[in-house]
Amino acid sequence: MQQRHIYLEDTYHVSADTQVIDAGLSEHGPWVTLEDNIFHPQGGGQPSDAGTVGEAAARPFKAPDTDLHVVRLACEKTFDVGAQVTARVDPELRRRHAALHTCGHVVDGFVRELGFRHRVSNHFPNQARIEFDAGADKPDLQKLAAVVEERTREMIAADRKVYAEHRGDQRIVGIDGLHEDPCGGTHVASLGQLAGFSLRSIKVKGGVLKVGYTVEHAE
Ligand SMILES: [Zn+2]
Numbered sequence: 001m002q003q004r005h006i007y008l009e010d011t012y013h014v015s016a017d018t019q020v021i022d023a024g025l026s027e028h029g030p031w032v033t034l035e036d037n038i039f040h041p042q043g044g045g046q047p048s049d050a051g052t053v054g055e056a057a058a059r060p061f062k063a064p065d066t067d068l069h070v071v072r073l074a075c076e077k078t079f080d081v082g083a084q085v086t087a088r089v090d091p092e093l094r095r096r097h098a099a100l101h102t103c104g105h106v107v108d109g110f111v112r113e114l115g116f117r118h119r120v121s122n123h124f125p126n127q128a129r130i131e132f133d134a135g136a137d138k139p140d141l142q143k144l145a146a147v148v149e150e151r152t153r154e155m156i157a158a159d160r161k162v163y164a165e166h167r168g169d170q171r172i173v174g175i176d177g178l179h180e181d182p183c184g185g186t187h188v189a190s191l192g193q194l195a196g197f198s199l200r201s202i203k204v205k206g207g208v209l210k211v212g213y214t215v216e217h218a219e
Pocket of ligand 1: 173183
């Protein structure tokens, strides 16, 4: 049975009444697969959601021995295949991760516009940063930070739309007027939902430009 990934369609859809379509026991404990999946598994620099199935704590993971598109939930207890359950994602964690992740796209887009090649992204709370090739000449970090910070603030103030669409096999996520990237993460619907943005740190180490930032989801 095909699993439907609601977390890719709607970031704010945080509960679902659905059916267990597969279940088992691994060395780490019980797991289930739900027909309607609302959990984002860790990936693309974004941490996983956490939540519950029924009353049992659950956390998603991508099973190495299955189709890459299947998300399983490590679960405190077992369920029978065919059981009807209510799944819930921690809404605060979801919103926080979506804000950090979306803001990462914006920071990434503006640093790239200044000619730096993206290396890797980390959207974990308190350590969110995007890394780039620093290039041959040491960049003027103060100026770089000022430009990126100002432009990001302008985009947030303008409440630019965030969109996702499928093109061929890829899911493309875009920020209106800035950039597009293939991405499987969760995002806010528009940048006005970001609050308290600032650059946390900017430095070059070993030829790598590291731009750290912080942001919250607006109330
Ligand atoms: Zn993304």
